[in-house]
Amino acid sequence: MSSTVLDVAHLTMRYENQPSAALEDVSFSIQPGQRVALLGANGAGKSTLFRILLGLLPFHSGTIKRFGVESTGRGGGKVLRSFRCQVGFIPQNHGLSPNLSVLSNVLHGRLGRGNVWRRSFQSLASKDDRDQAIECVRQFGLESKALTRCCHLSGGESQRVTLARAFFARPKLFLADEPAASLDPSIADEMMIALSNQAKETNATLLFATHNLEHALKFSDRILAIGNRRILMDGATSGLRLEELRTLYD
Amino acid sequence: MIDAAQSNSRSFVIPRFEKPPLLGWLFLIAVLTFVAGSFRTVEIAPERVSRGFARVFQIGREMFPPRVDRIVPLIQQALITLQIATLGTLLGIGVSLVAGNYACRHVSHPRLTSSIRSCIAIVRTVPELIWGLLFVACFGLGPFAGVLAVAADTFGFCGRFFTEAFDDVEDRELEGLRGLGATPFGQFLALILPQSIPNLVHTSLFALERSVRASIVLGLVGAGGIGVELDVAMRLFRYDEASTVMLLILVLVLLIERISESVRRQIRPYSQAS
Numbered sequence: 001m002s003s004t005v006l007d008v009a010h011l012t013m014r015y016e017n018q019p020s021a022a023l024e025d026v027s028f029s030i031q032p033g034q035r036v037a038l039l040g041a042n043g044a045g046k047s048t049l050f051r052i053l054l055g056l057l058p059f060h061s062g063t064i065k066r067f068g069v070e071s072t073g074r075g076g077g078k079v080l081r082s083f084r085c086q087v088g089f090i091p092q093n094h095g096l097s098p099n100l101s102v103l104s105n106v107l108h109g110r111l112g113r114g115n116v117w118r119r120s121f122q123s124l125a126s127k128d129d130r131d132q133a134i135e136c137v138r139q140f141g142l143e144s145k146a147l148t149r150c151c152h153l154s155g156g157e158s159q160r161v162t163l164a165r166a167f168f169a170r171p172k173l174f175l176a177d178e179p180a181a182s183l184d185p186s187i188a189d190e191m192m193i194a195l196s197n198q199a200k201e202t203n204a205t206l207l208f209a210t211h212n213l214e215h216a217l218k219f220s221d222r223i224l225a226i227g228n229r230r231i232l233m234d235g236a237t238s239g240l241r242l243e244e245l246r247t248l249y250d
Numbered sequence: 251m252i253d254a255a256q257s258n259s260r261s262f263v264i265p266r267f268e269k270p271p272l273l274g275w276l277f278l279i280a281v282l283t284f285v286a287g288s289f290r291t292v293e294i295a296p297e298r299v300s301r302g303f304a305r306v307f308q309i310g311r312e313m314f315p316p317r318v319d320r321i322v323p324l325i326q327q328a329l330i331t332l333q334i335a336t337l338g339t340l341l342g343i344g345v346s347l348v349a350g351n352y353a354c355r356h357v358s359h360p361r362l363t364s365s366i367r368s369c370i371a372i373v374r375t376v377p378e379l380i381w382g383l384l385f386v387a388c389f390g391l392g393p394f395a396g397v398l399a400v401a402a403d404t405f406g407f408c409g410r411f412f413t414e415a416f417d418d419v420e421d422r423e424l425e426g427l428r429g430l431g432a433t434p435f436g437q438f439l440a441l442i443l444p445q446s447i448p449n450l451v452h453t454s455l456f457a458l459e460r461s462v463r464a465s466i467v468l469g470l471v472g473a474g475g476i477g478v479e480l481d482v483a484m485r486l487f488r489y490d491e492a493s494t495v496m497l498l499i500l501v502l503v504l505l506i507e508r509i510s511e512s513v514r515r516q517i518r519p520y521s522q523a524s
Contacts, residue, residue: 087431095426097427099447108427112432113431116435
């Protein structure tokens with residue numbers, strides 16, 4: 001059993017009806033406890049990479065080992081689902097259930113494990129689950145909105161619910177696709193601090209996509225940059241300067 | 251130069267109608283022949299129409315005043331009709347929800363999805379009266395056959411609309427839960443179902459309104475309820491009693507429509523929000 005969290009080798013992926021590949025010959029591996037920032041311009045393939053890593057999108061060639069286990073392409077197989085249950089996924093579009101309360105949405109963090117009914121609705125949740133979910137909600141300052149339906153939340157509040165849901169999952173790996181995208185600068189900093197601290201405290205690995213170069217320098221110990229469908233840069237954050245990162249967007 | 255342009259524009263006439271192709275003419279002739287044949291088949295004769303209208307007025311006169319000496323048993327029958335409609339609708343909705351989950355393209359295998367959809371389509375093509383005749387033949391006269399007929403009819407109606415409501419959820423919205431390891435049923439329960447609730451309530455209320463009307467008609471084939479009373483009154487030429495039954499039916503249908511409208515008003519904010 002490998003100790004690598006993610007091991008991606010020669011990954012190539014092409015969308016249907018697209019002449020060129022979205023990702024081509026992408027290789028990298030991530031070790032446990034690393035905090036990795038994924039940089040790249042809009043449309044560079046960051047979200048595509050996240051979806052492939054989660055098995056939500058098929059890929060054409062290459063291999064992906066998730067926690068040392070290889071599984072190919074899209075599928076709801078046991079191996080893939082077991083991997084997803086260990087992931088705290090923070091999607092760009094939030095992916096919340098709009099007609100359910102904040103608390104119910106936070107409980108969905110563990111929907112893949114245990115009783116589906118009790119982890120779908122806060123009113124049916126066990127006391128232990130409910131208490132932990134409330135604690136996550138409190139951590140993000142949403143306790144007054146715990147029973148508010150998510151369709152009534154602002155973009156920033158929805159983003160915080162998504163983070164709370166990922167925290168409640170108690171994952172081994174956080175996959176955060178632009179976790180601070182819809183937040184104002186001060187709250188964005190707070191959220192990134194919370195995410196980074198949570199990853200440290202729980203010994204979880206963190207892979208986050210961002211356009212905020214300061215966040216990349218501050219909250220990661222390694223930077224992966226995608227551009228022109230390939231990995232442009234893969235190296236330690238220490239010693240890197242903001243100006244050097246800016247060149248990635250030129 | 252200007253004159254030439256003007257004369258050109260005068261000679262260029264845009265046709266009001268496009269000339270149909272030969273196939274179009276043939277189709278039109280076939281339709282007209284069919285309609286003319288239909289008139290002959292149904293034997294519409296002016297003499298018959300005038301005689302029928304005279305009979306309408308005569309029956310109308312005999313209907314008033316409505317006879318109320320059997321009002322209590324008639325109300326009881328109206329309640330039975332309501333019970334048939336309610337139970338049948340609930341049963342149909344229950345089956346539609348289960349079938350809808352398996353017919354949902356987001357969480358089900360494509361083969362299972364298409365076979366359940368085909369099954370729903372087959373059930374939908376059979377009218378409720380045929381279901382009534384079938385269930386009366388199988389389970390005997392009475393409300394039970396009515397409940398089953400209404401349930402089958404509701405399943406055909408709700409099954410289709412529930413499935414469409416579930417399909418309306420965007421695949422991308424489900425990725426958040428999929429990425430967290432949610433099972434297909436977990437995705438259905440936690441996102442697809444709650445998001446479709448306003449649609450499901452709307453459809454269910456329409457189904458209830460349809461079922462009340464259907465359960466009245468089902469009485470005519472022996473499936474119980476107030477339809478039986480109407481059938482008997484009309485066959486025995488007791489038009490005054492028939493008018494009482496019709497008024498009760500009117501009250502029943504209006505009552506259900508009012509209740510349904512009020513519930514719809516309550517859930518409107520939820521539909522807008524989602």
